[in-house]
Amino acid sequence: MKQLVLVRHAKSSWELSDVTDFNRSLNERGLKDAPEMAGRMKKRAVSPDLIVSSTALRAKTTATIFKEILQVPDSSFQLDDELYLAEYTYFMKLVSECSDEINSLMLFSHNPGITAFAYLIGSKINVRIDDIPTCGIFGVQLETEQWKDFLNAPIKDWFFDYPKLV
DSSP states (O other), rough: OOOOOOOOOOOOOOOOOTGGGOOOOOOOHHHHHHHHHHHHHHHTTTOOOOEEEEEHHHHHHHHEEEEEEETOOGGGEEGGGGGGOOOHHHHHHHHHHTTOOOEEEEEEEEEHHHHHHHHHHTTTOOOOOOOOTTOOOEEEEEEESGGGGTTTTEEEEEEEEEETOO
16 A cells, blocks of 8 residues: 655745745745644654655745654655646656655645646546645555556545645
8 A cells, every 4th residue: 555645835925026936935824834734644644754845945845844743754855856846747757656665655846737646646536636725735545565556556535635624
């Protein structure tokens, strides 16, 4: 059994007009939502073997907050330049090439790619994910031992959670 958890970065700041999209930081709400959502994952006993995050500041900050709250070691935390504004096809490649020693994989990225990937996975189990809101999380369990088979593996709906879902 494999677990795949997709996390959209927390709410970012648009206050500084001279900051590039890549370098936008989390705003006050994002800094509140990220620990809240990481705490919800801890209550669900989500314990990723590997966290992979976009290198964009807002995604990296969100992932780091989750890493600390979920007590994921530094050796199980990776940054991936290509997750910044990645299309769903890159998510497919990344997941299918993941080491089979990893049983629980958590990815941090951006819309629209992360939602498109969640939509693809959700459609296999009649779960419609039209939008992952900021700091939203979609997790599934895959009945496979090999990541390369994840798209063909039976998928169990696990959860979809986001800050305003209380």
